[in-house]
Amino acid sequence: MQPSDPYQAVRAELAALRHQVTGVRGCVIAGVDGLLVLHDTVSGPEPHDIAALAAGAHGISRTCGAALQQGTFQEVTIRNQGGYLSVYAVGELALLAVIGDSGLNIARLHLEARPVTARLADLLRIQTVKSGYFD
Amino acid sequence: MANIETSLKEAMTIEGAIGVALVDYTSGLTLGVMGGGLNMDMNVAAAGNTDVIRAKVRTLEMLGLGDTIEDILITLDSQYHLIRLLKARGNEAFFLYLALNKSRANLGLARHQLRKIESELEV
Numbered sequence: 723m724q725p726s727d728p729y730q731a732v733r734a735e736l737a738a739l740r741h742q743v744t745g746v747r748g749c750v751i752a753g754v755d756g757l758l759v760l761h762d763t764v765s766g767p768e769p770h771d772i773a774a775l776a777a778g779a780h781g782i783s784r785t786c787g788a789a790l791q792q793g794t795f796q797e798v799t800i801r802n803q804g805g806y807l808s809v810y811a812v813g814e815l816a817l818l819a820v821i822g823d824s825g826l827n828i829a830r831l832h833l834e835a836r837p838v839t840a841r842l843a844d845l846l847r848i849q850t851v852k853s854g855y856f857d
Numbered sequence: 858m859a860n861i862e863t864s865l866k867e868a869m870t871i872e873g874a875i876g877v878a879l880v881d882y883t884s885g886l887t888l889g890v891m892g893g894g895l896n897m898d899m900n901v902a903a904a905g906n907t908d909v910i911r912a913k914v915r916t917l918e919m920l921g922l923g924d925t926i927e928d929i930l931i932t933l934d935s936q937y938h939l940i941r942l943l944k945a946r947g948n949e950a951f952f953l954y955l956a957l958n959k960s961r962a963n964l965g966l967a968r969h970q971l972r973k974i975e976s977e978l979e980v
């Protein structure tokens with residue numbers, strides 16, 4: 723990490739999430755288009771792949787939200803036999819994807835991640851577009 | 858045998874009860890909560906205490922005692938927090954979490970009542 727890194731605060735948030743919640747393997751910030759913005763992963767799946775998967779999960783979730791008239795997307799969790807993928811909305815244009823192993827305390831992750839997404843939206847200065855843009 | 862709703866209600870009748878939760882400690886998610894009020898979010902308590910139990914389970918493994926946890930008591934300045942693990946039922950791993958007002962509760966009685974509730978609880 724370079725001292726001049728403008729995203730140091732963002733990286734710190736991601737690292738904190740990984741350290742605070744046991745079972746978190748890595749975090750990825752992606753655009754809703756599936757392109758990687760930033761990541762905090764040491765090993766495991768390719769961050770670009772996680773970004774694309776997060777966008778996919780977001781797509782179906784957003785469609786559900788619209789079809790059921792439940793408003794904008796907030797989060798989606800996929801639980802597999804060997805782990806989790808949780809995707810949270812960061813503003814309306816970015817996503818926070820968290821990969822966890824099967825021992826992840828998912829309830830704790832949700833509690834920790836929600837305030838993090840609010841801070842990330844602020845740190846990344848993501849402009850909120852008027853609702854209706856994605857309808 | 859009692860269902861979750863009945864068991865939680867019964868736990869809330871224990872003298873001094875503030876809140877109670879039934880928690881799956883493989884995920885930290887609650888199967889049911891009751892009480893807690895504004896000052897105590899039982900879902901936060903459930904997620905946090907999941908880590909407490911996991912730490913203790915790991916410690917026992919490291920010590921190689923070959924024993925299991927029956928219950929955990931945490932004493933605060935003004936509250937008792939009582940954690941009782943449910944007897945293993947297959948792959949499921951649940952615990953009952955009970956917060957008590959220290960000045961109103963009878964710890965011995967509360968522990969006895971919680972044991973009874975646990976033995977009758979059917980998830």
